[in-house]
Amino acid sequence: MRLLLVEDDDRVAAALSAVLARHGFDVVHARSGEEALRRLLPDDGARPFGVVLLDLGLPDTDGFEVCSRIRRLTATTPVIMVTARADVRxxxxxxxxxxxxxxxxxxxTAELLARIHAVSRRTATATAAPAGTGGSGGGDGEPAGASPGRLLLGPLVIEADTRRVTVRGEPVTLTRKEFDLLALLAQRPGVVFRREQIISEVWRTSWEGTGRTLEVHVASLRSKLRLPALIETVRGVGYRLTTPAD
Known part of the structure; x- marks a missing residue:
């Protein structure tokens, strides 16, 4: 299995790489967040990574931000955070x-190896499942009409590169957080995003005291887009995006 080790301490990386190599892993070492993201870009000449071991204390970018950007590049590659930060938050x-x-x-080390194999098995099982049979992938793949950087959901068009949103061809002006919230939900239409997950992704903070802010932004989106059924509240859990009718 090809493994990406994101660790800025060369001594730690060398020791861990040696252990992983003895257990059959093909280790690629990245010393920074930006290098790790470059390594994860599609390359026709290389096998995809089976897992990413991500340290949080990186010299250029916080590991949390790197994880979020990895998830925008790939929804399936397992990421294991390996860090000295032990607090629950x-x-x-x-x-x-x-x-x-x-x-x-x-x-x-034995526990780390077991965790690597565990997340790899879960990913392999989810990938092998027939389309539309469940899991966190949210159905039959990308929405109809989707292309890299552009999502088409009925009359709603979201352009990630330009941060432009239109409904039935008419532009809709959104704040930065409103766009981030809409883009997050649109990544997986039909899949429920927990409130805690949305707060972490969009506001980069914990749930405590931020719940009301999320509700206000959802209400504002519903009003501006004039698609009242677009964002569905799942009581006690969070929100999901439904595909609106034309």
Whole structure:
């Protein structure tokens, strides 16, 4: 299995790489967040990574931000955060951003290996499932008419590159957070996003005291888009985007 190790300490990386290599992993070492993201870009000449081990204390970009950007590049590659940050808030924040597991340093190597194999098995099972049979992928793939950087959902068009939104051809002016919220929900139409996950992704903070802000932004989106059924409230859980009729 090809593995991406994101670790700025060369001594730690060398020791861990040696252990992983002995267990059959093909390790690629990235010393910064930007290098890790470059390594994850599609390359016709290389096998995709089976898992990413991500340290949070990177020299250029906080590991939480790197995880969020990884999830925008790939929804399936497992990410395990490996860090000295042991507080519960950091654990919850990391998992809400899309990490598949969270391991606190110092760790037992056998446990880390077991966790790598566990997330790999879960990913392989989810990938092998027939389309539309469940899991967190949210159905039959991209919405009809979608292309890189552009999402088409009935009369709603979202252009990620230009941050432009139109409804039935008419432009809709959104604030930065309103657009981020809409774009997040639109990544997986029909899939319920937990309130905690939305707060972590859009506001980069924990749920405490931010719930009302989320509700206000959802209400504003519904009003501006004039598609009242677009964002559905799942009571006690969160929100999901439905595909509106033309």
């Amino acid at each position: 950091s654990r919850v924040h990391g998992l809400n951003l899309g990490a598949d597991d969270y391991v606190v340093k110092p760790y037992d």
